[in-house]
Amino acid sequence: MVTRSIDSALWLSRRESGRFWNSHYRLGGTSGPGSSGALASYKANFVNRFVEEHGIQSVVDFGCGDGAQLSLLKCPVYIGLDVSNVALTRCIQKFESDDSKSFFIYQPELFVDKGSVFRSEMAISLDVIFHLVEDRTYEFYMRQLFDSAQRFVVIYSSNLNDSSGQPRYSRHREIVKWVTNNRQDWGVNSNPANPYSTMTMASFFVFERKWIAPE
Helix, strand or coil: CCCHHHHHHHHHHCCCHHHHHHHHHHCCCCCCHHHCHHHHHHHHHHHHHHHHHCCCCEEEEECCCCCCCHHHCCCCEEEEEECCHHHHHHHHHHCCCCCCEEEEECCHHHCCCCCCCCCEEEEEEECCHHHCCCHHHHHHHHHHHHHCEEEEEEEEECCCCCCCCCCCCCCCCCHHHHHHHHCCCEEEEECCCCCCCCCCCCEEEEEEECCCCCC
């Protein structure tokens, strides 16, 4: 795994999220501790249970990483998007024989899906948002994430406005405030307490599209 000191050096030379993560994976980095062990199992169990309980048939994942977390997920039809071609190559190789999974490179500023090609019943974002350090990238990402979901958006992230003490490639965001201010067609469905709160500041936020009566 790439150490924090190497990651910090990378960020100094790659002051842009997409380039940073591509370099991170190219140098042997992984999707991080949140994609393995107890945290990965917790996230997978939550998502898998939600998919089953709500009869979700299609999922689009904005930030699939190297596929470590994905190996624990159970989605009938899955689309994985990521900014890193290195990470996507790992996913393509890892799930080569799985016809239910598709992968595509994701560039927020070059992602225009007016034909709803990537539209799925549920969009997920797991351990991604606090790595979007640029405001412009964050705005693109959030709008595209919600635009790609028909019924639910499931986010695993912090919900803070304090990034003090964090590495330069991390920045906490008030995601609920963003949704309230920018997506009135969506509301918070649930925000369950994370049993691993001593290990992470992240928790699940489930947003559901509001039903609006026709005029």
